[in-house]
Amino acid sequence: MPTLAHLLHLSPETLWMVAKVLIVFGGPFTLASLLTWVERRGAAMIQDRIGPNRAALFGKWRLLGLPQIAADGIKAFLKEDLVPPHVNKLVFWVAPLLTFLPAVMGFAIIPFGQSFVSGGQTYHLSLLDPGNGMGMLYPLAIGSMAVYGVLTAAWSSNNKWSILGGMRASAQMVSYEIGMSLAVITVFMRAGAYDPHLIIQAQLGLWNVLPQFLGFLVFTTCMFAETNRLPFDFAEGEAEIVAGYLTEYGSMKFALMYLSEYVHMVTASALIVTLYFGGWRVPFVADPGVWLSVLAFVIKLLCFCWLFIWIRWTLPRFRYDQLMKFGWKVMLPLSMANFLIHAFLMFKGA
Amino acid sequence: MAILIKQVELSWLDRTYVWPILKGMAITLGHFFRQLFTPTAKRFTIQYPEMKKEMPEGYRGLHELKRFEDGSVKCVACFMCAEACPARCITIEAEEFSDLNLTQGFEEKRPKRFEIDLLRCIFCGMCEEACPKDAIWLRKDYELVGVDREGMRYGKWDLLNTYAGLDGKPVLTTDPKPSTPSRKEVACS
Numbered sequence A: 001m002p003t004l005a006h007l008l009h010l011s012p013e014t015l016w017m018v019a020k021v022l023i024v025f026g027g028p029f030t031l032a033s034l035l036t037w038v039e040r041r042g043a044a045m046i047q048d049r050i051g052p053n054r055a056a057l058f059g060k061w062r063l064l065g066l067p068q069i070a071a072d073g074i075k076a077f078l079k080e081d082l083v084p085p086h087v088n089k090l091v092f093w094v095a096p097l098l099t100f101l102p103a104v105m106g107f108a109i110i111p112f113g114q115s116f117v118s119g120g121q122t123y124h125l126s127l128l129d130p131g132n133g134m135g136m137l138y139p140l141a142i143g144s145m146a147v148y149g150v151l152t153a154a155w156s157s158n159n160k161w162s163i164l165g166g167m168r169a170s171a172q173m174v175s176y177e178i179g180m181s182l183a184v185i186t187v188f189m190r191a192g193a194y195d196p197h198l199i200i201q202a203q204l205g206l207w208n209v210l211p212q213f214l215g216f217l218v219f220t221t222c223m224f225a226e227t228n229r230l231p232f233d234f235a236e237g238e239a240e241i242v243a244g245y246l247t248e249y250g251s252m253k254f255a256l257m258y259l260s261e262y263v264h265m266v267t268a269s270a271l272i273v274t275l276y277f278g279g280w281r282v283p284f285v286a287d288p289g290v291w292l293s294v295l296a297f298v299i300k301l302l303c304f305c306w307l308f309i310w311i312r313w314t315l316p317r318f319r320y321d322q323l324m325k326f327g328w329k330v331m332l333p334l335s336m337a338n339f340l341i342h343a344f345l346m347f348k349g350a
Numbered sequence B: 001m002a003i004l005i006k007q008v009e010l011s012w013l014d015r016t017y018v019w020p021i022l023k024g025m026a027i028t029l030g031h032f033f034r035q036l037f038t039p040t041a042k043r044f045t046i047q048y049p050e051m052k053k054e055m056p057e058g059y060r061g062l063h064e065l066k067r068f069e070d071g072s073v074k075c076v077a078c079f080m081c082a083e084a085c086p087a088r089c090i091t092i093e094a095e096e097f098s099d100l101n102l103t104q105g106f107e108e109k110r111p112k113r114f115e116i117d118l119l120r121c122i123f124c125g126m127c128e129e130a131c132p133k134d135a136i137w138l139r140k141d142y143e144l145v146g147v148d149r150e151g152m153r154y155g156k157w158d159l160l161n162t163y164a165g166l167d168g169k170p171v172l173t174t175d176p177k178p179s180t181p182s183r184k185e186v187a188c189s
């Protein structure tokens, strides 16, 4: 690392920061576009279909349909960028960014590998180094911001379907956030810290998912709601409200909104992995080293991304009031119980 | 009258949400892997240009005007098909030919022009039903395309040759000379 930095006339810290920014913004982004492919092919397989397999690189290499991603991107860019006359133009333009940015930003705090020492300096594999005082509160705060994107998109579209979608998104957020926060608080309490590095530290030997299974269930369910994916995708429930907050969007703006759902999915998976599945930890290996730890993290991440897709093609959409009921009457008591049990156990000294 | 709705009693296991969801996930994953490891040839989807569906017997696809062995058209221009056609898309102009050809027995009428407007045809098969000479068949070709409306009006020679390639028969462009060849010579050649 220092040699490379010297060659580029940069200090190692700067180079490392640049590299991390590239990884942390490029990684989830790439993964998200790959996931659109996984989603489409996976959904097809689940439904005994075949899925997109025709797009070919230079008309020759089909590569299992992977070029479809590029084809879709090109299509989205070349489409007419229609802004309906009745929308609030400024907000309409800002909304896709407001949805997209929180989705990418949340990843900044996640440690995606074990820290390593090189040339007398410690390098942390997360964009924000530990001890920044924000810890896991940051991705939770940012993640909840995503609803502003949905809301502004809905509001600026000046369309009844859109506003219904936006309203649903905000009402939905209110009903799951509390349960989710309580689940996360239990993790903080057990680890005695809210810095992701320390949380992962605390999961040496036993991952949180076993002692806090209830919390894991609640948190994962809330993540489904937060990413606006089935079974909780009322905000764009196409059977009822056309496409919800996305109704008026087209071309690349739509693609950005759509992609942000996948980026969100990656970030949500990363959160679940960090909080409940030991982050980069490898089972039975106390000190896995950089490469193995990154590999373990990516594998866990992909498993959860697949879980998101898998669930989507298994469960039908809930009704809007069912989620509210579910959030308040099931999730909140469950995470409360989880919280109280662990508080009691800690009080007893277990 | 009151409508009785049958209440399904859910077991406590089913009411936990988690167990039924896991069962559903097992089903979808089963489908996923089954489909993943099914070779393309055995999947339900037919990968069209590479694979083609074998149409069942009695499928009513593109028409063929049948011919005798010597290449003369079986149709005797009786207009039965044109009468039967509910879409009124068959246009026939008859012509006489008086030279007696052995192959064709004693008929002396044949279509000079036999045209089906396939854009109007509904592939009902009535023409096939009506034909007294078994001269028009609807067969299995379903890949019927044209670049313009005119191209979809299939004339006599188009209809005679629609399945020539498939059956390995020569493509005809003219009626055989009535008096030559005789049936015998055709059989030997």
Ligand code: SF4
Pocket (backbone or CB within 6 Å): B081, B084, B085, B086, B087, B088, B089, B090, B116, B120, B121, B122, B123, B124, B125, B126, B127, B128, B138
């Ligand atoms: S298939 Fe039916 S519609 Fe078509 S030409 Fe024959 S009788 Fe007419």
Ligand code: SF4
Pocket (backbone or CB within 6 Å): B074, B075, B076, B077, B078, B079, B080, B081, B082, B092, B127, B130, B131, B132, B133, B134, B135, B136
């Ligand atoms: S195709 Fe058959 S029904 Fe039609 S005119 Fe010829 S012989 Fe008559």
